[in-house]
Amino acid sequence: MVSILTGFIGLAVAAVILVLVRRDKLHVNHALGWVLVAAGFALMGFAPGVFDSLAGILGIHYPPTLALTIAIAILTVKILAMDIERSRNEVRTQRLIQKMAILESELSALHRRSEPSGESPPEKPTSIDT
Numbered sequence: 101m102v103s104i105l106t107g108f109i110g111l112a113v114a115a116v117i118l119v120l121v122r123r124d125k126l127h128v129n130h131a132l133g134w135v136l137v138a139a140g141f142a143l144m145g146f147a148p149g150v151f152d153s154l155a156g157i158l159g160i161h162y163p164p165t166l167a168l169t170i171a172i173a174i175l176t177v178k179i180l181a182m183d184i185e186r187s188r189n190e191v192r193t194q195r196l197i198q199k200m201a202i203l204e205s206e207l208s209a210l211h212r213r214s215e216p217s218g219e220s221p222p223e224k225p226t227s228i229d230t
Contacts (some may be wrong), residue, residue: 107145116137137174 102123117134126134144151144167156164 103145103148105145107142110138110141110143110145113141133178140170 114135115130117126117131117138117209121128121131148158148163152163158166160166
């Protein structure tokens, strides 16, 4: 009974992932990994003999250990990929902030040069000035 429930959970997770991709809530690059995880759940539920046979071939005496080891490895890789993406986004954000500051400085210099009396108009607060 547990194996059938696990299989249906895998299919349900795959269906939810496909719905999220269709509604643009989840990017396709991320969805592929999650669909593979859901397929693993379904395979483990509907065909537990596959994991039992694979564990026997690898010399693992308790087959659920194989599933847990694979799950830990997948989660570790997923966390590493998330950290890499977050680091990339932080660098991109920092560069954008620097470019924005340079452009604002150049714009202020242009405004000062274009004023005939030499007086610059009062600066308006921007959304990034916090």
